[in-house]
Amino acid sequence: MDDIPVPLPAVPVRFMDRFRAFIRARHLAYRTEKTYCNWVREFIRFHNKRHPESMGAEEVNSWLSHLANNRNVAVNTQKTALNAVVFMYHQFLGKELGDLQFTNPSRGRKLPAVFSHEEAMSVLSHMHGTHKLVASLMYGSGLRVMEAVRLRIQDVDFSEPCLFVRETKGDKWRRTILPASICERLSTQVEFALALHRQDLKDGFGEVYMPNALAKKYPGAACSSAWQYVFPAQRLSIDPRSGVRRRHHIGEQQVRRFVNEAMKATGIRKKGSCHTFRHSFATNLLKRGTDIRSIQELLGHNDISTTQIYTHVVGTHERGISSPLDV
Template identity: 50%
Template sequence: MLESRPRKLLDQVRDALRVKHYSYSTEKTYVYWIRRFILFHNKRHPSEMGTMEVTSFLTHLAVTEHVASTTQNQALNAIVFLYRVVLQQELVGVDAVRAKKSRYLPTVLTPEEVQRIIAHLYGAYKLVVQLLYGSGLRLSEGLQLRVKDIDFAQHQLLIRDTKGRESRVTMLPNRLIEPLQAHLQSVRGLHQQDLDRGYGSVYLPYALERKYPHADRHWIWQYVFPADRLSQDPRSGVTRRHHLHETGVQRAVRSAVRLAKVEKRVTCHTFRHSFATHLLQNGYDIRTVQELLGHKDVKTTMIYTHVLNRGGRGVRSPLDG
């Protein structure tokens, strides 16, 4: 009887990430950095390497490739996961040259600029961007909203499995209630068409699919912003209707910014930055804003107080008299 061949290292990494319920985007990122690490050392197996090789790779990223500190930390996290979880080895004394931390201040739109941009958006893309600004969501959080996460009666959204793998509650703007309800009526019709064709399944997080065998076809679990077409799940191979892809929203925002003639570098995340800054401008305390954004540390939210202080920390220029 032939012995089964051991799984390849990167497949073992994917297995370990899925057991620990990491997101698919994190899985792709970790596999990318682990592959980069292996190729940097001429395809040597990580079990034959250790702290010295990890240090040299991270130093190369900082000194030669000039990556941001967040990028270097991302690479480090991926490699630590490889050694600690997959190879069951501890890395001790990694002392790489650290990438310089950015002092970048986020771009913030004025309320008038926000409305000009939104005026050039349509359909589901418009609703997504209105939620990014009106509720302070990250793009991934907006796209991953499910029907059950919207509480119209309480005017709130429940944001699950966020960046810190926790949940939070934020507001649902009053002016979005009717448009969202109308949108969900059309989404429900699309879902019924999928069911009639033998589809209608949606990805369920963690072990919920085994715990609730038919929940993946229930209406409340469907995405609020479903994709236009069915696609094959890259993990399970099941044909499902996923949510809208991020690139579609990003392209729509770039086009709207150009048409609105807003001369700023605007991304989808700019609307979340603007949400936080405008709340502070309207007199809400920073702890409230921290909770709505889902920041673990108030220091992260403090960046918006620097945005509020105009050039020179609010000092009046002598040219202005």
């Protein structure tokens, strides 16, 4: 259950506990919390565990330059580290850093690896059951792995057909397509999840985790069928925050492991992962003539420039562009 926030003391005293509590009070995604806390912790350790309140722009500059010069991190990695410490100083400590002057990484942004349609289908053919269905949603609907495993029954609309992706990166809801070719399998999976939920209710359980304090706003919703996970875990487990025994969703690491094993079985010599399916969703739509704005909406990107990287991935010949020498 790597997406469940760790419990905090009722009255946080330690710096990192207070920082975590501050982040949660602003309802940032738990992944953002973990990322920010990891970078802030690394910043503090780099400066021999000095308290952040005793440091400022000079220490931030030296640390960010260290990441570029000694750690050789990518541009986006350094940006994430910068965002973490700036959030800590500006928002949490209320301390302005002014203009920062640090070394930028020499490593530019890399183009993502993508599967051709044939390669994606080959990887899927070496998978089976629930994990194959999750991977099919990553490729067929453009979901991140964490979005796929967190799908709730109310998020699936077979009448349109479409998916509502709510528990997302940055907590930005969106609507995306549901492939007709997997509707029957997904419907069977939903019926399985509902049957498992009915059995849990009979056994005195059946309550599911509710995000963003919705359990207080809608007291009975946690036991309703609508909020149950489409891909429930095999066993009940103890929620570390509340001590309640409940059924969570299947783990992201499970899916990643099965995707990696399927890739090895296909013999595809690319650096692929679960996220490669999402990249491939975008590039294959682009090849078929889907406009970039529509792809941006389906992926849930805030900035069109993030989506435009796929125009560099798709070969020019695949977009109908030919050399003047070949005319």
